[in-house]
Amino acid sequence: MEAVRFVFASDSFKGSLSSARTGELLTMAAHEAFPGAECIAFPIADGGEGTLDAIRSVRAGELVGFEAHDGLMRPVEGAVFLCGGQAFVETATTCGLTLLGEGERDPLATTSYGLGECIRFALDRGCEGVSVGLGGSCTNDGGMGCLRALGVRFLDGEGRELEGRGGDLSRVARVDESGLHPRVRAVPFTVMSDVSNPLLGPSGATYVFGRQKGADDDALARLEEGMRRFAEVVRAVHPELGRGPGGFDVPGYGAAGGLGMALAVFLGARMRSGIEELLSWYDFDAALEGADLVVTGEGKLDFQSLDGKAVSGVVAHAARKGVPAAVICGKLELDAGQLEALGATYVLEAGKGQRLEEALARAEENYLQSARNLFAELRNGTAV
16 A cells, blocks of 8 residues: 555644644544554644643743633633743633633633733743733633733723723723833734634624623623723724724734733734744644645634634645645534635534533544544545
């Protein structure tokens, strides 16, 4: 049998499978169908959960833990990866949605303060640059909490400092940056985002992501109006916001509940696609040379997957190299037109027809079976 070469680059399946584990399962299934096949597995992420692990797989450095706070201001271990003067932080380690129980999700009550603690820790350690992975957050606070941890004060109409939760957006009357961490202006920041949503509107931070963070219809309306008012107050301090090309509609400003805007405007962060940043570090296009198939995937393949997520990034790179791409997901929520837009050659839904609880409990079993089905069909020439 002619030697074959496979490249695996799947995102994690939240709450069930890590990116690294999907690579192990794919390799196992591939070798069953194609003994001796060359398998290259890249643990990947797009700025959300698992980004630090992916970075650590390609860069040598030190992962430092310290006490921080989660979205509800409870103690949690923060983490900063230090590498050659650069610091990498991940929103999901402190403000992650997976850190909250189903009944605790409430973007009116949550704050991004913990991410600010991670950035502050990196600055205090003397880092020369900070990259921030956005994605998987439980917050919709416009980045107030994060900035508050860095010394920015948000005041209401009576001069009282606000905590910086989502419910505070509409109460902000004035911004005081006099206490901003002194090293912020001297250090370049990069935002690695998994989405390109603007700050406001039907495709913005609140209406696209707020419901999965626990907001009902009333909360969504309150958060959107609050975000709009907050943006107007911020524009009074930073006139560049909302003017010129893009304005409030700058792609990525809506990432992580408005953290994209906060980091770009207050810290001068450069916006980058998380998956493109990581794939460039891997020299992913070179790895695709001579490959027979790329396999990617994530827990839920839905409309968000088409817009800056890991899956769409990997499939696009494969297409440019003329390599067929397969997607294995936990749940498929794309229609025929959206699947065509994605451009994958094969799409498999692991655990199809199972309830969420069952699918999560059997995630590894389901994934391995889907991988075996894919490679068996490839071997037999029946893959569709």
